[in-house]
Amino acid sequence: MDYTPHSNKEIQEMLSFLGIEFLKDLYNNIPDEIKQKKELNLLEPLSEIELLKRLKFISDKNVSTNEKISFLGAGDYDHFIPSVVNYIISKPEFCTSYTPYQSELSQGILQSMFEYQTMMCELTGMDISNISLYDGATAVAEAANMALSISKKKKILISETVHPEYRQVIKTYEKPREIEIIEIPMKGGITDKEKIDRRLIDESSCLIIPQPNFFGNLEPIDEIFSILSGSNTLAIACVNPLSLALLKPPADFGADIVVGDGQILGNPQSFGGPSFGFLTCKKKYLRKIPGRIVGQTVDSNGKIGYVLTLQTREQHIRREKATSNICSNQSLNVLAASVYLSYVGRDGLCEIAELCYKNAHYLFQKLIDIEGINPAFNSKFFNEFVVYIDLDSTELKKILSKKGILGPICLEKWYPSLKKRYLFAVTEKRTKEEMDLLIDTLNEALRTK
């Protein structure tokens, strides 16, 4: 099945208009030595019936988290997505449009982006927001690049409590330019602020602190960022946007740039992508921000409308001097987030965050009551937490999967010292019965051990 609407007669007419006999003659400019001698070795084209059947067969080899009880998190979460989200983002006017360069035909997506910028500024307390980066990890890397460009210093400070994959991405991004990335070690599951000394601060372009951190713990971000005061080192917070319904916006702690991953806001887990990275910052960094920004203006009749603005920062205008190379971003995921935030609204977001918190704390408390399970850290947390379980990961997985339970994640692969420490994520979708099943299962397993 292909999607070309040409009749043979039309093709002939077009060819004869061009004075060409065969379609292949269109390629006379390509030297014979690089022309393919053989057809592509692909399977016979599939009809829609066959295609759906084949792909359904492949997808069925996956186990959906909906068939199970999932406590998997660590950057990708099983949150509730209202059905309005999919309905709106499937609209062909949004879904099949390109980047809104031509504003008069793109007022819909542009206005929704302006609304999104407003919502992200509200959540984070910052002045301006862009229209997304690829994901949370690349948002951290782009924020660091901003800081390097603003401060002209060549080092980056990042807490060891930032998602390990995010740290891996920033290392990959900065290695060719030989930017030194200094990891601030953790102590008790949070950033060890004693290790951030004056000399390090003076030499570094920025300090990147997560909130909550990779372990779900709440960082004393106010105290940490206050260490930076009086320096020109930028404070970058990498936050969970849902937690901001309960937590003070990072702007209040003097954050210069706030980034994070937006999957939580109305986007499915989707095997880790696509989600989107958000980035908000202080107005003074306006000309250093990467990615698209929408601004309000008027048309020739004075009617309010929206356009992409500050494009002189961007690659298609500024080329090698652009603030970033980003062109395609994650707009449809941003639209999903806007619809999500508009649907749940001011109160709903808070209720969801509270229930996540309460569920996680219910589970945590019940788990640590079990002999053989201890808290790994002594920190406050949001909806993810780490406990020590006296079972190795293979054993634990076996026991839980028998009961249809997915997760937790064993931290040892990223933090070798955290043997038998397991990360649980608990969303508003988990019920008491589901959590009790986990509790009973572990209770039973550890009792009979």
Added chain:
Amino acid sequence: MKNRLIFQLPHLESGKKILPTVPDEISSIKIDIPENLKRKKAPELPKISEPQLIRHYNKLSKKNFGVDNGFYPLGSCTMKYNPKINEEISRLENFVNIHPYQDEEDIQGALQLMYELDVLLCEITGMDKFTLQPSAGAHGELTGLFIINAYHREKGNKRKNIIIPDSAHGTNPASVTMAGYNAVTVDSDENGKVDLKKLNKLLDEETAGLMLTNPNTLGLFDENILKISEMVHDAGALVYYDGANLNAIMGIAKPRDMGFDIVHLNLHKTFSTPHGGGGPGSGPIGVTKELSKFLPVPTVELNDEGRYYLDYDEKDSIGKVKAFYGNFNVLIKAYSYILSLGAEGLKRASKLAVLNANYLKKHLSKYYYLPYPEICMHEFVISAIWQKERGIRALDIAKRLMDFGFHPPTIYFPVIVNEAIMIEPTETENKETLDMFIKAMIQIAKEANENPEILKSAPHKTQIKRLDEVKAARDLILKYNFD
């Protein structure tokens, strides 16, 4: 009725019920967040009902134009039709609700799809191994440049420069800077191709690589490509293929056979996944066997027992360019697209994309200046310099096209063409649509002579008239003011 932002809609007094009722044992848990970290003022989010929300976004959707609404000949963006079956497939429960850290046993389908897509893309491009991790074309470019850097680093080379033609996409030089290289521009010759003499002068022991789009952004196939890649290789550098224009040559010629070492593809262009108002895309990169050890981790592999697994075990890998594995949902659609077209369909798609472009080009060349008259590939560039004599710019022509129900082409790119209008019809438009577009363009050329005002004040039929971009950049109203 006045156009309102979602924040200006009437507020509900109490929120809707979103969550299930939870047992007291849970609801009674106190939120114990340290006072200094606790939020005091709720964010100003909308408080609206579901029907209000749907009407709001429906209203917005009516002010937007997608390829499902009409012809979208945006050059360099390959706005082809996005098959609906691929959307349906990408939303299958067991594709949507899977977590990247699930046990490999539980994600065999996802890994199989990624593994097979890698194989398919290798067959189409001639490369040996792909990573599906990059999220967009520019992200692929950056990944490719990291690999170029790792390659030279291993050899102990400290090369500083990446050569880019003056016709290149803006992302190329921007990626080069991000990867710590200097962008060195090589001029095009009078035929719009890489000037070999100038290239020769630029190549030296400082050259790390050359980035090239072929067919290039003028829509021209650079027939010297073998010579170019040989020259670059002789200088000890690598040749990078910007795959933005692969739609012209599927099944016709493989980038590998042109001498490219690294190739990025835009799945959201060539392989028909929708662009979503700006993304998500996907920009896999393919490399030669020699370079495959530098690919980001993890790669997806197949063991002897027919089991797929994620391989993190490559010490030479550049690392990661994104958390997890890539824009998986986009990968599904591209995979489905390739399976539904097959070898024959892909080749036909390319041929008809090229036919459509040449058909338009020849018709329009009577009315618009055509800087590069040779046979084009899937797109071509005309110039509005004839119209400029009447004070009409490419921008005016673009805006006027909206009145005829078309999305405008790309304008002012490539930068080497004055008043450039870059047209890419794609293969999914029929002759009737092209003829209508031609008619509109002829009418506009006439108007430029007879009634230039109608162009300068266009568009006339859209809901909003021409927007003042200068004012937007000056006033910088970037969010709603709640006060």
